Amino acid sequence: xxxxxxxxxxxxxxxxxxxxxxxxxxxxxxxxxxxxxxxxxxxxxxxxxxxxxxxxxxxxxxxxxxxxxxxxxxxxxxxxxxxxxxxxxxxxxxxxxxxxxxxxxxxxxxxxxxxxxxxxxxxxxxxxxxxxxxxxxxxxxxxxxxxxxxxxxxxxxxxxxxxxxxxxxxxxxxxxxxxxxxxxxxxxxxxxxxxxxxxxxxxxxxxxxxxxxxxxxxxxxxxxxxxxxxxxxxxxxxxxxxxxxxxxxxxxxxxxxxxxxxxxxxxxxxxxxxxxxxxxxxxxxxxxxxxxxxxxxxxxxxxxxxxxxxxxxxxxxxxxxxxxxxxxxxxxxxxxxxxxxxxxxxxxxxxx
Ligand code: 13P
Ligand code: SF4
Numbered sequence: 001x002x003x004x005x006x007x008x009x010x011x012x013x014x015x016x017x018x019x020x021x022x023x024x025x026x027x028x029x030x031x032x033x034x035x036x037x038x039x040x041x042x043x044x045x046x047x048x049x050x051x052x053x054x055x056x057x058x059x060x061x062x063x064x065x066x067x068x069x070x071x072x073x074x075x076x077x078x079x080x081x082x083x084x085x086x087x088x089x090x091x092x093x094x095x096x097x098x099x100x101x102x103x104x105x106x107x108x109x110x111x112x113x114x115x116x117x118x119x120x121x122x123x124x125x126x127x128x129x130x131x132x133x134x135x136x137x138x139x140x141x142x143x144x145x146x147x148x149x150x151x152x153x154x155x156x157x158x159x160x161x162x163x164x165x166x167x168x169x170x171x172x173x174x175x176x177x178x179x180x181x182x183x184x185x186x187x188x189x190x191x192x193x194x195x196x197x198x199x200x201x202x203x204x205x206x207x208x209x210x211x212x213x214x215x216x217x218x219x220x221x222x223x224x225x226x227x228x229x230x231x232x233x234x235x236x237x238x239x240x241x242x243x244x245x246x247x248x249x250x251x252x253x254x255x256x257x258x259x260x261x262x263x264x265x266x267x268x269x270x271x272x273x274x275x276x277x278x279x280x281x282x283x284x285x286x287x288x289x290x291x292x293x294x295x296x297x298x299x300x301x302x303x304x305x306x307x308x309x310x311x312x313x314x315x316x317x318x319x320x321x322x323x324x325x326x327x328x329x330x331x332x333x334x335x336x337x338x339x340x341x342x343x344x345x346x347x348x349x350x351x352x
């Protein structure tokens with residue numbers, strides 16, 4: 001089956017995000033901000049809720065999650081954390097697939113999101129009906145989907161993976177001589193295929209944020225900073241990955257800043273990650289990998305527009321009004337939970 005990249009909606013409209021200030025808390029005044037944070041802390045407590053945030057969200061949100069006993073993490077850890085935390089409500093600051101994963105794994109809990117419109121270009125670019133037809137053409141293949149997909153696509157898969165665990169899972173499948181149908185991120189898929197040698201066919205999806213990193217401009221930057229380590233998220237194009245000293249999930253890239261001896265780092269992923277990197281290694285110099293240069297058509301310049309839809313303001317609002325609850329039908333949740341739990345169980349065996 002030939003999939004038309006346009007048909008697969010790989011260029012979803014990028015939202016322009018303007019979050020209106022909450023009327024009761026004047027924006028940007030230090031007092032207003034403290035009041036707002038205190039209000040959210042109180043609401044979290046009153047509602048037995050915990051904040052689960054991704055590294056790409058606004059730094060104020062990340063800090064609040066840390067301060068209130070929540071978590072700031074990559075998508076694998078966000079999923080795991082939600083299943084193990086006793087709170088009755090999970091407030092997921094991230095994009096929709098993260099909220100859906102939380103709901104699928106915790107059907108007895110309430111899952112809220114600051115903005116239900118926060119999607120992901122990978123998810124949008126892999127609509128269920130097209131994906132289902134694609135899978136039907138390769139019945140012999142094991143279907144492995146990236147977590148950045150809808151609940152229905154996950155339910156159609158054998159395995160769900162995140163960037164943090166894709167490689168060991170595919171290695172495990174390669175040992176069993178399985179052929180893999182991979183969706184939707186073609187760059188991560190090719191990277192994993194290169195390292196495992198497994199037979200794979202790909203869905204032609206990509207992330208609009210990581211697609212923007214430019215290898216030629218990165219090489220030029222490397223010449224100006226010869227001692228800098230280059231850290232690349234594997235959703236980036238192959239030519240960018242090939243220049244990396246470390247390729248890995250958001251957590252792996254943060255760990256690299258702390259553990260490598262380099263003073264300088266060039267980082268090819270969403271700029272939201274700098275908040276955590278600065279916290280754990282304040283003495284290191286962090287540089288954004290270039291999203292401009294030959295052939296650049298930078299639309300969001302290393303800032304995921306959908307992650308940017310999460311703010312303290314809409315977080316406070318959903319806690320106050322209970323709107324934006326993530327709902328997944330029990331039937332779909334039951335099916336979707338199987339490949340996600342398979343991933344989480346596999347992660348546990350790796351830890352051991
Ligand atoms: P991580 O699981 O590495 O945090 O990646 C999620 C993501 O959406 C990256 O763009
Ligand atoms: Fe999706 Fe890319 Fe945003 Fe991650 S950075 S949520 S892959 S659009």
